[in-house]
Amino acid sequence: MSEHRYRLAVIIASTRERRFAPVIANxxxxxxxxxTHIDVDVVDLDTIRxxxxxxxxxxxxxxxKRIDEADAFxxxxxxxxxxxxxxLKxxxxxxxxxxxxxxxxFVSYGGISGGLRAVEQLRLVFAELHATTVRETVSLPFAGNLFDDAGRLHDPTPVAQAADALLHQLTWWAVALREARTTRPYGA
Known part of the structure; x- marks a missing residue:
């Protein structure tokens, strides 16, 4: 798996006071x-400002440099x-x-939609930048109700399965696109 190792930048988009994002990000x-084939770099926009x-x-x-060195996001x-x-924009x-x-x-959260309306708009933004968005997502409706006070999911199985599906797709694209960029630099 070492040839498939890659750097994943996890971008925490919320900068609001009393934000719930750190629970989900953690x-x-x-x-x-x-x-084990993923090296994670957490890019917290509250810190980046x-x-x-x-x-x-x-x-x-x-x-x-951190964004440039990432193979996937x-x-x-x-x-x-x-x-x-x-x-985030x-x-x-x-x-x-x-x-x-x-x-x-994308890992999204919010009310009943679980943040999916935000994801749909982000897909348009990243398409304009010539980035490839993957289909699988992790969507957390009413996220505050899904975690206990220690930041653990009450029922981790479905969310972990969604995260694994997302990471599986991301890994394929990260490795394939890195090889493509190495072989033939991308020019837009």
């Missing part, structure tokens, strides 16, 4: 790290008013070639 990150990034600054270059996003958070728009020809998966 669970998903632990789950992804149990797949995309609105404060300035081209040429050390912080900007560090963020750009999982965006953990809430749904706010039928969409995704504004800081800004963080995506700051870069362009770093996203190209790389796969993107």
């Amino acid at each position: 669970w998903f990150t632990r789950h992804a790290e149990s797949h 995309p609105y404060e990034l300035r081209h040429g600054s050390e912080e900007f270059e560090s963020y750009a 999982v965006v953990i996003t809430p749904e706010y008013n039928h969409s995704f958070p504004a800081p 800004h963080a995506i728009d700051l870069l362009h070639p770093q996203w190209q020809a790389k796969p993107v998966g």
